[in-house]
């Protein structure tokens with residue numbers, strides 16, 4: 553495992569840090585209305601892109617910087633450290649972009665990639681359905697070829713950014729013959745097409761981060777099929793394996809852990825041996841996550857494909873997040889119910905929302921149970937679960 557960054561990486565870090573220091577102040581008075589806030593988020597990504605910080609890992613011919621994976625990690629670390637907002641088009645950049653770069657036609661790359669980088673098109677992912685989540689190949693949204701279009705009817709669910717996205721990359725079933733993985737097609741859909749209905753889902757946090765998507769005879773040009781008709785599963789697999797290093801997430805969790813220690817101090821519980829032991833355990837687990845992240849990064853730098861460590865990273869980080877938030881709730885005691893805007897709330901009422909939100913991390917992008925299955929089968933060599 554390599555624990556050092558090159559001189560070039562360190563220079564990149566200090567340039568980026570200076571850039572963020574100079575530009576983050578502009579975000580202090582962000583507009584309150586949802587439409588203006590969305591535009592401000594698009595503008596922020598555009599500004600980062602113009603400065604050369606978006607699409608770091610993408611090849612130059614696709615508008616990227618062909619930077620080493622370490623610089624993508626440093627970007628995530630510095631953004632988390634400085635409290636910069638996440639990139640609004642992360643789904644387009646991290647999930648669709650790599651799949652289009654590998655499987656898209658020349659026209660698709662030219663048309664879509666620059667607009668993803670500049671946040672001109674916001675993308676959402678239409679994979680999950682009411683009967684297809686962990687078992688994604690069970691999806692039933694149907695599509696038939698009619699002339700030069702695919703005509704799509706069905707339902708998607710948990711579509712993040714659905715209420716604001718301009719485009720959606722969808723998995724649809726074009727054939728029911730053979731194994732369920734066969735006959736799946738990967739297609740790009742304009743969210744303003746006739747027959748698309750977006751119904752926001754209100755979450756336990758009160759936010760409407762995602763939506764249901766009802767599709768009724770939606771006509772999508774065949775030019776928007778990525779790869780072959782019926783060959784979408786291999787595109788989807790490469791989409792799902794567009795792994796993100798867990799290291800940026802670790803910095804964010806590190807900040808939460810530091811806030812948790814301060815909370816324990818303010819609550820007068822820092823001398824309590826049970827609380828001290830709990831905090832020490834959380835610090836140990838944070839370091840385990842960090843060094844596992846470095847192992848994944850070192851392997852990536854040597855050209856190895858993502859291994860089971862990334863499933864471990866996903867599982868451990870989401871369970872770790874829940875432990876931090878649960879400890880905060882215990883420290884807050886009856887004050888735990890006071891959220892943003894409530895008089896007397898600790899830390900400006902940040903903890904209840906974070907506690908509720910933490911649940912989502914162990915479901916989205918593959919549940920903790922599914923991650924455990926992957927580790928059991930691929931790392932420990934145990935028999936398949938089904």
Ligand SMILES: Cc1cc2nc3c(=O)[nH]c(=O)nc-3n(C[C@H](O)[C@H](O)[C@H](O)COP(=O)(O)OP(=O)(O)OC[C@H]3O[C@@H](n4cnc5c(N)ncnc54)[C@H](O)[C@@H]3O)c2cc1C
Pocket residue numbers: 676677678679680681682683684685686687709710711712713762912913915916917918919920921922925937938
């Ligand atoms: C915050 C968030 C954002 C999301 N964004 C998107 C999005 O943008 N686009 C999109 O398409 N989807 C999105 N999803 C959906 C997500 O991919 C699914 O929720 C996830 O894959 C689980 O599927 P499911 O909800 O259908 O649960 P199921 O697969 O039905 O699982 C139900 C329970 O059974 C367990 N289980 C299932 N199979 C097994 C097994 N083989 N062994 C052991 N236990 C098992 C699961 O762990 C879970 O506890 C999002 C989800 C969340 C939470």
